[in-house]
Amino acid sequence: MQTTTIVYICIAAIISALVAIFHYYYKTKKRTKKLVLFSFLRFLSVFALLLLIINPKFKQKSYYTEKPVLTIAVDNSSSVAELGYDTKVTSILAALKNSKELQDKFEIDTYTFSNELKENDSVNFTGSQTNISKALKDINKLYKDAIAPTILITDGNQTYGNDYQFLSSKIKQPIFPVVAGDTTTFVDLKIDQLNANKYAYLKNKFPVEVIATYTGNETVQTNLILTADGKRLASKALTFSPTDNSKVVNLNVSATKIGVQTLRATLTPLNLEKNTQNNSRYFAVEVIDQKVKIALVSDIIHPDLGALKKSLESNELRGVDILKPNEASSVLNDYQLVILYQPNRKFQEVYQNIKRLEKNTLTITGTQTDWNFLNDIQTSFRKDDLQETEEVQGQLNSNYTNFLIDAIDFSDYPPLENAFGEVEFNVAHEIILSQVISGVSTNSALLATYTDDNKRAAILAGENIWKWRANSFLAQENFIEFDTFLGKLVQYLASNKKRERLTVGYESFYYGNREIQLTAQYFNPSYEFDANANLTAIVKNKDTDETTTYPMLLNAGFYTVDLNNLPPASYNFTVRAEGKNISKSGSFKILEFDIEKQFLNADTQRLQAIAAKTNGKTFHINDNSQNIISELINDQRFKTIEKSNEKVVSLIDWKYLLAIIAVFLALEWFLRKYYGLI
Known part of the structure; x- marks a missing residue:
């Protein structure tokens, strides 16, 4: 007081x-x-x-007293049931949850996981993917300031995510894995990985790389067979031994018809094999008869050039040639799109040929752009040359209508550098990215598209776009976000198709263990996005003729529908705007592949490693549950703490x-x- x-x-x-x-x-x-x-x-x-x-x-x-927390994390993926341990997992989970000894000493929290961690004590073993590392990270975040040992009931087989055995430096709590699987080694042939290009060109050969492994104590022989529609395309005899137990096989296959081709790679099973489902792997290749060629014209050397080429050529349907202005002038007719990087007076002949050949263009300006020349050579836009520079960031226009753009937060991207001032347009245009200068949003265009005499064109008013691609990798650990964004812009510019009021986004084929989603955008007669449209997707299974109608839901500027429940098959679909005479059709194929059925044993080695590194202990599902309970009860690290408030x-x-x-x-x-x- x-x-x-x-x-x-x-x-x-x-x-x-x-x-x-x-x-x-x-x-x-x-x-x-x-x-x-x-x-x-x-x-x-x-x-x-x-x-x-x-x-x-x-x-x-x-x-008051505070008990330590005991977290029980149960693998809810289908691989546990596939190995035949679902009943035992359910039994040991019930024994641990109902143990009076554990309840007296711990507050018990139960979670299940497959691709995501969920607070739940009911298991059905239907998960199609397993991410053990994410489950352990999430548990560590939830209990980072508490005494909270974790009982991890799993077969240890992870289908994606970071390797969980190396998480020990980030996890503060002891982990007690309960191995739900057989530790006995069986004879097994397996296709570990299959690599093939997503696209191939008609009448060309495309490579297929198959990585096959063998587990066993004897020398065996098998055949790797590549088939399509029951027809053998290629094969190769393989010999494995206990020491030579891995093969990398390269096959070349001819692309004979346009469209999506489904192929199957198969290792002939051995007589004593227990699991033959991992002997086969389906994959698909889309055969096309043309490739978009892009001319990247620049008179200077800049990191942006390499970043643009890498990004655009990440899609096999595109090829990029970096040309000097004097080289480009005579060959522009071989390209569907011309990217003009920081034009100056050496581009005089290039612009004349672009106008004569009516080529679509993407203009990228920066600190070395000759704006006096650019203002004279074309009339679509202009900018005063003030000899000053500034840094600008981008803000995505969610109402852009010409093509679908994923919601990307460009505020996290580093600023671009450009000459000071605003780009003024003399033609109708649509802004994709507006400028943000020193945190203040403006109506000025950083990236915009426009039409010039029926030719599609765009301008990006900033250099150092290579930093955006690098930022995409740092944030996502891949370049997909940036490459997809730039790819959609280039795809729009390289095409001369008329604008459509209904656009649909989809893949030609999907693997059965991946997310399957259709996206659409619908525009009113003024080509403004209509958020009140009633879109439906009608999907027909071509094998069974079964037709299902799905409502499409509005989500962040897109209408979407999830089709993850569809079985592997070929499908036709129609997206229709109800009450309007507008629809869009297409087709896709879902390939059969269940990665959870590829395992024969539990991954005991990794589970033992994570237990040792976190000062835990490994148990087997066949052990008496009382052994696990006694270990936790007698561990002096887990004590009830008296606290004051x-x-x-x-x-x-x-x-x-x-x-x-x-x-x-x-x-x-x-x-x-x-x-x-x-």
Whole structure:
């Protein structure tokens, strides 16, 4: 309690005493022994009222105990059931949850995981992917400041994500894996990995790389066979031994017809193999008869050139040639799109040929752009050459209508550098990215598209776009976000098709273990995005003729529908705007592949490694559950902790004080009435 408050209480006591004395002694000439009682009651009443006004504060300390938390994380992926351990996992989970000993010592939290961690104690073993590392990271975040050992019930087979055995430096809690799988080594042939280009060109050969492995103690022979529609395309005899147990096989296959071709690579099973599902792998290749050629014209050397070429050629359908202006002038007719990087007066002949050949263009400007030349050579846009530079960031226009753009947060991307000033357009244009300068959004275009005499064109007013691609890799650990964005821009510019009110995004084929989604955008007659449209997707299985209609839901500027429940097959689809005579059709194929069925044993080695590195202990599913319980009960690291909680309480919050004041006043009045003083 503060000194000031104590002084106020002392003053309140003095005032209360003076009030009592004044009322019962100063004003009364006849003093009796009863006045002592009356003045004392008056003193207490006044003093209590003054205490309420002063409202002193007191510290209140309480004590409580906190049990350690025991997290039980159960692998809910289908590989557990495929190995035949689903019943045992369910049994040991029930034994641990219902253990009175564990309940007395721990607060028990139960989670399941496959591709995501979920707070749940019900398992059905239907997960199509397993990400153990993400589950362990999420648990570590939830209990980073608590004593929380983890029982990890899993077969240890991870289908994607970072290798969980190397997470020990990031995980503070001990992990006790319970191995749900057979540790016995069986004879097994397996296609570990299959690599093939997504696209191939008609009448060309495309490479297929197959990585095959063998587990066993004897020398065996098998055949690797590549088939399509039941027809053998290629084959190769393979010999494996205990020491030579891995092969990398390269085959070349001819692309004979346009469209999506589904192929199957198969290792002929051995007589003693227990799991033959991992002997086969389906894959698909889309055969096309043309390739988009892009001319990247520049008179300077800049990191942007390499970044643009790498990004655009990440799609096999595109090829990029970096040319000097004098080289490009005579060969422009061989290209569908011309990228003009920081034009200057050496581009004079290039611009003349672009106009003559009616080529689509993407202009990228920067600090070395000759704006006086650019303003004279074309009339679509202009900018004053002020000989100053500035840094600009981009802000995505979610209402852009010419093609679908994924929602990317460009505020996290580093700024581009450009000549100071605003690009002024003399033709109709649409902004994809507006400029953000020093954190202030503007209406100026950083990236915009426009039409010039029926030719599609775009301008990016900034250099150092290589930093954007590098930032995409740092944030996502891949270049997909940036490459997809730039690829869609180039795909739009390289085409001369008319703008459509309904656009649909989809892949020609999907693997069965990946997300399957159709996206669409619908525009009104003014080509403004319509957020009130009623879109439906009608999907037909070409093998069974079964047709299903799905409503498409609005999500961040797109209409989307998830088709993850569709079985592997070939499908036709139609996206239709209800009440409008507008629709869009296409087809795709879902390839059969269940990665959870590729495993024969539990990955005991990795589970033992994560247990050792986190000071835990490994158990097997066949062990008595009491062994696990005893280990946790007897571990002295996991103790109940007594904690204290101190809080400051105001006197005014003590409701009984009002009752005491009322009692004092009532008692004083009653006694005075009783003795005839009132």
